[in-house]
Amino acid sequence: MAHExxxxxxxxxxxxxxxxxxxxxxxxxxxxxxxxxxxxxQAQAPHLHAAEDKLYQVLSGRARATSGTHVVDVxxxxxxxxxxxxxxxxxxxxxEDLRLVVVMTxxxxxxxxxxx
Numbered sequence: 788m789a790h791e792x793x794x795x796x797x798x799x800x801x802x803x804x805x806x807x808x809x810x811x812x813x814x815x816x817x818x819x820x821x822x823x824x825x826x827x828x829q830a831q832a833p834h835l836h837a838a839e840d841k842l843y844q845v846l847s848g849r850a851r852a853t854s855g856t857h858v859v860d861v862x863x864x865x866x867x868x869x870x871x872x873x874x875x876x877x878x879x880x881x882x883e884d885l886r887l888v889v890v891m892t893x894x895x896x897x898x899x900x901x902x903x
Contacts, residue, residue: 818892827881848885
């Protein structure tokens with residue numbers, strides 16, 4: 788099966804009342820790339836990854852992002868870099884849902900190789 792090389796993020800808009808909605812765009816043993824949708828007030832609590840870097844890119848909405856000692860409010864078009872070993876997290880500020888592209892490398896839980 789051929790891998791998709793291009794994905795359209797515009798139809799990914801559904802949030803969930805109970806948790807962050809996540810849709811995987813691309814995933815390999817080396818990285819993942821998701822779209823997340825958070826309702827106002829929802830957050831990924833601050834945490835860290837010892838060996839993985841993460842990027843949050845805002846597609847729409849507003850967010851408060853934490854990366855190490857930096858806390859910044861960001862909006863559409865802005866990207867936040869969270870290097871390995873630093874505490875990071877993101878919170879949807881509202882009033883609309885927050886849509887993000889999230890990339891992490893290396894993949895913290897690589898998928899199993901496909902069986903042929």
